[in-house]
Amino acid sequence: MKNVYIIGVGLIGGSLALDIKANYSETIIFGIDNNETHLDKAIALNVIDKKAMLSDITNADLVIIAIPVDATVNSISDILDKVSEHTLVIDVGSTKEDICYSIESHQNRRNFLAAHPIAGTEFSGPSAAIHGLFKDKTMIICEVEKTAFKLQEKALQLFSDLGMRIRYMNPKAHDKHIAYVSHLSHISSFMLGKTVIEKEKNERDIFDMAGSGFESTVRLAKSSPAMWTPIFQQNKTNVIETLNEYIANLTQFKELMEKGDFESVYDEMKDINHIKDILEGIIKV
Amino acid sequence: MKNVYIIGVGLIGGSLALDIKANYSETIIFGIDNNETHLDKAIALNVIDKKAMLSDITNADLVIIAIPVDATVNSISDILDKVSEHTLVIDVGSTKEDICYSIESHQNRRNFLAAHPIAGTEFSGPSAAIHGLFKDKTMIICEVEKTAFKLQEKALQLFSDLGMRIRYMNPKAHDKHIAYVSHLSHISSFMLGKTVIEKEKNERDIFDMAGSGFESTVRLAKSSPAMWTPIFQQNKTNVIETLNEYIANLTQFKELMEKGDFESVYDEMKDINHIKDILEGIIKV
Numbered sequence: 178m179k180n181v182y183i184i185g186v187g188l189i190g191g192s193l194a195l196d197i198k199a200n201y202s203e204t205i206i207f208g209i210d211n212n213e214t215h216l217d218k219a220i221a222l223n224v225i226d227k228k229a230m231l232s233d234i235t236n237a238d239l240v241i242i243a244i245p246v247d248a249t250v251n252s253i254s255d256i257l258d259k260v261s262e263h264t265l266v267i268d269v270g271s272t273k274e275d276i277c278y279s280i281e282s283h284q285n286r287r288n289f290l291a292a293h294p295i296a297g298t299e300f301s302g303p304s305a306a307i308h309g310l311f312k313d314k315t316m317i318i319c320e321v322e323k324t325a326f327k328l329q330e331k332a333l334q335l336f337s338d339l340g341m342r343i344r345y346m347n348p349k350a351h352d353k354h355i356a357y358v359s360h361l362s363h364i365s366s367f368m369l370g371k372t373v374i375e376k377e378k379n380e381r382d383i384f385d386m387a388g389s390g391f392e393s394t395v396r397l398a399k400s401s402p403a404m405w406t407p408i409f410q411q412n413k414t415n416v417i418e419t420l421n422e423y424i425a426n427l428t429q430f431k432e433l434m435e436k437g438d439f440e441s442v443y444d445e446m447k448d449i450n451h452i453k454d455i456l457e458g459i460i461k462v
Numbered sequence: 463m464k465n466v467y468i469i470g471v472g473l474i475g476g477s478l479a480l481d482i483k484a485n486y487s488e489t490i491i492f493g494i495d496n497n498e499t500h501l502d503k504a505i506a507l508n509v510i511d512k513k514a515m516l517s518d519i520t521n522a523d524l525v526i527i528a529i530p531v532d533a534t535v536n537s538i539s540d541i542l543d544k545v546s547e548h549t550l551v552i553d554v555g556s557t558k559e560d561i562c563y564s565i566e567s568h569q570n571r572r573n574f575l576a577a578h579p580i581a582g583t584e585f586s587g588p589s590a591a592i593h594g595l596f597k598d599k600t601m602i603i604c605e606v607e608k609t610a611f612k613l614q615e616k617a618l619q620l621f622s623d624l625g626m627r628i629r630y631m632n633p634k635a636h637d638k639h640i641a642y643v644s645h646l647s648h649i650s651s652f653m654l655g656k657t658v659i660e661k662e663k664n665e666r667d668i669f670d671m672a673g674s675g676f677e678s679t680v681r682l683a684k685s686s687p688a689m690w691t692p693i694f695q696q697n698k699t700n701v702i703e704t705l706n707e708y709i710a711n712l713t714q715f716k717e718l719m720e721k722g723d724f725e726s727v728y729d730e731m732k733d734i735n736h737i738k739d740i741l742e743g744i745i746k747v
Contacts, residue, residue, distance in 0.1 A: 295670075295671055295672070295673040296673060296674075297673065297674070297675065298674075299675075314673070315670050315671065315673075317671065342670075344670055344671070351671075354662070354671055355671055357657070357658045357661050357662060358658060358662075358669070358671050358672040358673075358676045359671070359672070359673065359675055359676060361654065361657065361658070362654060362675050362676045362678075362679040362680070363675065364712070364715060365650050365654050365679060365712075366679050367715075367730070367731055367734050368708060368711045368712045368715060369646065369647060369650050369708065370734045370737040371711050371730070371733075371734050372642070372646065372704065372707050372708045372711050373642045373643060373646070374734065374736065374737060374740070375707070375711075376642050376704075376707070377639070377642060377643075384643065384740050384741075385580075385600050385629055386580055386600065386602065386629070386636075386639055386640055386643050386644070387580070387643040387644070387741075388580040388581060388582065388599070388600075388643075388644065389581075389582070389583075390582065390584075390644060390647050390648065390681075390682050391643045391644060391647045392741060393647075393678050393679070393681050393682065394647040394650060394651050394678070394679050394681070394682060395647070395737055395741070396675075396678050396679070397675050397678065397679060398731075398734050398735070398737045399735060399737060399738045399741075400731075402728045402729075402731035402732045402735065403728075405731060406724050406727050406728040406731065407724075409719060409724070409727060410722075410724045410727075413719055413722075416719065417716055417719055417720060419657065419661075420712060420715070420716040420719075421716070422657050422660070422661070423653060423654065423657045423712065424709055424712050424713060424716070426653045426656050426657050426660075427649070427650075427653045427705060427708065427709050427712070428709060430649060430652075430653060430705070431702055431705040431706070431709070434694060434698055434701065434702055434705075435702060437695075437698075439691050439692075439694070439695045442691050442694060442695075443687045443688075443691040444687075445652070445656070446652055446683075446685075446687035446690060446691065447687045448656075449652050449655045449656050449659065449683050450683070450684060450685075450687065451659065452655040452659060452680055452683045452684060453684045455659070455669050456669075456672075456677060456680070456684075
């Protein structure tokens with residue numbers, strides 16, 4: 178794997194660049210980004226070796242698309258038009274249905290692999306890129322059967338070298354479930370941040386009262402709107418469904434409190450404590 | 463400070479015991495707890511030195527009440543009845559209005575200090591007790607002027623020895639603001655856990671899709687219902703107010719999505735990103 182092109186040198190693209198470089202010493206990492214400052218920073222930080230343009234990818238062994246999901250859908254066809262037969266193109270976005278649908282009948286569909294690494298932080302841009310972000314994390318792969326055998330093999334080798342475990346799903350199921358375990362968390366966190374900021378905007382020192390619990394639940398409200406807006410847009414139906422259920426659960430909890438039924442409040446929380454075992458399951462896997 | 467009695471040898475009581483022991487070598491830590499297993503475990507873990515009964519506190523230099531807030535309100539009067547003139551009694555619960563009100567005209571009111579350490583984890587019981595939990599954390603003190611001068615001084619020395627910074631508030635303001643920066647976070651987290659568990663109960667392996675973002679927002683859903691139910695009960699009015707605002711914000715966000723107004727979705731998140739600076743403020747203080 179000599180020529181690797183990373184489109185979007187942010188948190189995910191940059192972290193992939195770092196780990197690929199660490200695993201394959203002969204590789205040259207080319208960075209492509211609309212944001213020139215990001216490219217300069219990525220070079221200064223040794224995240225990428227060289228700047229490149231989209232027109233350069235004709236000689237790529239691997240192209241990774243790590244840009245907001247709307248930009249991916251807009252550019253994927255153009256990218257696939259340009260690549261050679263042996264090029265593997267991977268997208269790493271948080272939604273999979275629109276992207277898979279958009280290149281369904283592209284003549285180079287076999288060059289493409291739809292993937293979603295369950296890894297990240299609340300930070301963004303090339304300075305957020307870190308070594309080892311993908312180690313022991315899950316990579317979800319969609320429609321693997323539509324990718325050419327040799328390129329499937331190349332991708333699996335790469336993910337294995339990064340220390341990832343693989344799960345296969347169809348794009349529809351991916352988008353539905355990820356709405357619950359990822360997208361909803363982000364909205365709950367953003368709205369928690371909003372509720373507290375609105376209330377406390379004139380009393381800044383009240384935040385002295387905030388402890389690690391608040392910090393943890395509101396952490397995702399630091400996430401990039403440029404990345405998350407198109408995710409919510411593409412996964413609109415599923416995300417709205419999760420919001421309806423979340424709002425219904427909050428409302429029912431509030432009604433128990435209003436009625437003074439604290440026995441049920443206790444029982445609810447006791448049941449949900451079960452999340453401990455589930456989370457331990459995640460960590461152990 | 464020779465004889466220190468910790469009522470409730472859980473996360474907070476146990477961690478205070480550990481830090482007091484580390485700071486005052488001559489101190490004997492007596493543990494009082496309804497749960498005999500907790501007491502045995504606290505001794506085995508060197509969290510306390512000896513078991514004791516409520517009737518023993520007559521010779522106490524310091525009594526710390528670290529039990530669920532309903533139990534505190536039920537027992538505080540009885541505790542104050544028993545103590546000698548030089549005994550400092552501190553409660554460390556997460557609500558302050560009911561407790562302060564309940565002993566307002568107790569003849570030993572001057573022995574009591576209402577405090578709330580902004581520190582904790584999602585775990586509970588004596589095995590959750592850790593060294594250094596209070597270092598660089600905030601201790602909120604309510605109605606300090608109602609505590610005897612000498613005992614104020616003793617308490618401030620103790621908190622300073624634990625490495626804490628002090629903030630003074632009245633109980634009403636404490637309960638109102640803590641509903642936003644702590645109690646609401648817990649409910650948002652519990653309900654997030656509920657929404658995901660309900661949806662995914664028959665598909666356990668879907669939790670492989672959950673990453674650190676979900677883990678962080680749902681962490682507080684591991685918290686103890688026995689501790690939190692009475693907190694919500696005592697702070698019912700304020701917590702319901704925060705829930706109404708939180709639900710309204712979620713509903714409005716959902717409606718923006720339903721209308722397809724993703725420009726406003728973006729703007730909302732951009733505004734809330736401001737939480738970064740606020741949280742940095744907390745950490746820096």
